[in-house]
Amino acid sequence: DTGVSQDPRHKITKRGQNVTFRCDPISEHNRLYWYRQTLGQGPEFLTYFQNEAQLEKSRLLSDRFSAERPKGSFSTLEIQRTEQGDSAMYLCASSEMGVTGELFFGEGSRLTVL
Amino acid sequence: AQSVTQLGSHVSVSEGALVLLRCNYSSSVPPYLFWYVQYPNQGLQLLLKYTSAATLVKGINGFEAEFKKSETSFHLTKPSAHMSDAAEYFCAVSFLTGTASKLTFGTGTRLQVTL
Numbered sequence: 001d002t003g004v005s006q007d008p009r010h011k012i013t014k015r016g017q018n019v020t021f022r023c024d025p026i027s028e029h030n031r032l033y034w035y036r037q038t039l040g041q042g043p044e045f046l047t048y049f050q051n052e053a054q055l056e057k058s059r060l061l062s063d064r065f066s067a068e069r070p071k072g073s074f075s076t077l078e079i080q081r082t083e084q085g086d087s088a089m090y091l092c093a094s095s096e097m098g099v100t101g102e103l104f105f106g107e108g109s110r111l112t113v114l
Numbered sequence: 115a116q117s118v119t120q121l122g123s124h125v126s127v128s129e130g131a132l133v134l135l136r137c138n139y140s141s142s143v144p145p146y147l148f149w150y151v152q153y154p155n156q157g158l159q160l161l162l163k164y165t166s167a168a169t170l171v172k173g174i175n176g177f178e179a180e181f182k183k184s185e186t187s188f189h190l191t192k193p194s195a196h197m198s199d200a201a202e203y204f205c206a207v208s209f210l211t212g213t214a215s216k217l218t219f220g221t222g223t224r225l226q227v228t229l
Contacts, residue, residue, distance in 0.1 A: 040221065041221055041222075043204070043217075044219070045218070100165060100208055103160070105158040106157050107156060108157065
C-alpha cells in the first residue's frame with residue numbers, strides 16, 4: 001500500500017489559467033475528501049466522494065472549482081480562471097466507510113497563483 | 115456550528131520536558147475529537163481519536179489526550195518530549211454528514227523541541 005498520492009506536488013500558474021490536481025487514494029478506501037490549507041490555518045473541508053458520487057460540497061467551493069471521481073478510484077480537482085486567493089495547499093484524503101474521522105492524507109499539492 | 119480552538123500557535127519545550135498542547139471544542143452534539151500531526155513535507159497523520167468511549171485516549175508515539183466535557187477540552191500531552199516530536203499538531207472535531215464524517219480543524223500548534 002503506497003498511501004494517498006497527489007500530483008503535481010507544486011504548481012505555479014498565472015492568474016486566469018486553469019489548473020487540475022489529481023489524487024490517487026488508498027485502493028480499498030471508498031471515501032475521498034478534498035481539503036484546502038492556507039498559511040497559518042488548519043485544513044478546510046472542500047468536498048467529499050463516496051465511490052463516484054460527490055455527496056457534499058462546501059460553500060468554499062465556488063463555481064470555478066469542480067471535482068470528479070469518475071470511476072470511484074482517483075479524483076481530480078480543477079480550478080478554472082485561477083485567482084491569487086486560490087493560492088493554497090490542496091490536500092486529498094481517503095478513508096474506509098464507517099470509520100469516523102480516520103482520514104489518510106496525501107502530501108498535498110501546493111498552488112501558487114501569480 | 116462545531117469548532118475547535120487551539121491555544122498557542124507555537125509551543126517550545128526542552129527535550130525530556132512535558133508536552134502540553136491545548137484544544138477546546140464547541141459542539142452542540144457529543145463530538146468526535148482528533149489530534150493529527152504533520153511532519154515537514156509529509157501528509158497529516160492521525161495521532162489519536164476520541165469517539166465517546168474511554169475519556170483518556172492513548173495514541174501513537176507516546177501521546178495521549180483526555181476528553182473533559184466539563185471543560186470542553188481535549189488537550190494533548192506527552193510526558194517526555196523527543197526531538198522527533200517537532201511538528202505541527204492539529205486538533206479536529208467531526209460531525210456526521212449522512213453516512214460519512216468530515217473534520218473541522220483548528221489552526222494548528224507548531225511544536226519546537228530544543229536541546
